[in-house]
Amino acid sequence: MIDIHSHILPGIDDGAKDLSESLALLNIAQNDGITHMVATPHIHIGRFNNSVTQLYNDISTLKAQVLANNINIKLAVAAEIRLDVELMSLVLGNKLPFIGTLDSVNYLLLELPHSHVPQGYDKFINWLAKKNIKVVIPHPERNRDIQSNPFYINHLKQLGCDFQLTASSIEGSWGEIARRISIDMLEKGLVTYVASDAHSVKRRPPILSNAKKIVTNLIGENKAYDLFFTNPMLLTESLFNE
Numbered sequence: 070m071i072d073i074h075s076h077i078l079p080g081i082d083d084g085a086k087d088l089s090e091s092l093a094l095l096n097i098a099q100n101d102g103i104t105h106m107v108a109t110p111h112i113h114i115g116r117f118n119n120s121v122t123q124l125y126n127d128i129s130t131l132k133a134q135v136l137a138n139n140i141n142i143k144l145a146v147a148a149e150i151r152l153d154v155e156l157m158s159l160v161l162g163n164k165l166p167f168i169g170t171l172d173s174v175n176y177l178l179l180e181l182p183h184s185h186v187p188q189g190y191d192k193f194i195n196w197l198a199k200k201n202i203k204v205v206i207p208h209p210e211r212n213r214d215i216q217s218n219p220f221y222i223n224h225l226k227q228l229g230c231d232f233q234l235t236a237s238s239i240e241g242s243w244g245e246i247a248r249r250i251s252i253d254m255l256e257k258g259l260v261t262y263v264a265s266d267a268h269s270v271k272r273r274p275p276i277l278s279n280a281k282k283i284v285t286n287l288i289g290e291n292k293a294y295d296l297f298f299t300n301p302m303l304l305t306e307s308l309f310n311e
């Protein structure tokens with residue numbers, strides 16, 4: 070399986086605290102059958118001001134450690150970027166890492182605030198589209214505005230967004246509402262990716278296999294394969310070749 074959303078880089082956001090936790094997370098992932106992971110630390114202006122240069126430095130250090138520790142997982146780096154109007158200057162300056170490129174279109178993993186869908190989100194997504202950038206929305210099922218008004222899902226889809234569910238939401242770890250929205254989106258064919266959003270060994274480990282079983286029972290083996298293998302690989306293939 071290919072995990073396109075994880076906080077495994079040590080000490081740069083609220084994910085892995087240090088190198089030993091990064092390696093522990095990678096071992097958990099390997100045991101779960103994950104072969105490729107994209108590290109997606111937060112870029113959240115004013116909270117986690119991570120630069121592309123720092124991310125590239127950190128991933129090459131982690132890759133060396135993975136080799137040294139005989140962990141058989143391929144690594145790449147992108148970021149989970151918090152929606153903020155100030156992102157415009159970073160986009161114009163080419164200072165945001167993409168989660169992948171498909172058919173010459175660049176994709177951003179663009180996180181909504183957890184509490185709400187901010188005003189002007191549609192204008193910002195349309196502005197990105199004009200810059201040849203499409204949006205992947207991580208964990209829509211955990212957003213409180215979306216939970217109380219699932220209309221947002223349809224509107225985001227109309228704007229051209231793709232959706233990535235959290236594996237543990239499908240298992241019910243984020244509550245019944247998040248689980249129900251996840252199942253509903255899966256049944257309606259609105260999901261393109263499932264990822265772990267791993268943060269720590271205890272709180273949120275990188276485990277996809279349990280969710281994959283549930284998704285397979287729900288929509289069948291072929292469609293489940295797309296969400297855990299084919300779609301994430303197509304999106305991120307270029308990152309792993311860098």
Ligand SMILES: [Fe+2]
Pocket residue numbers: 074075076149207266
């Ligand atoms: Fe995340």
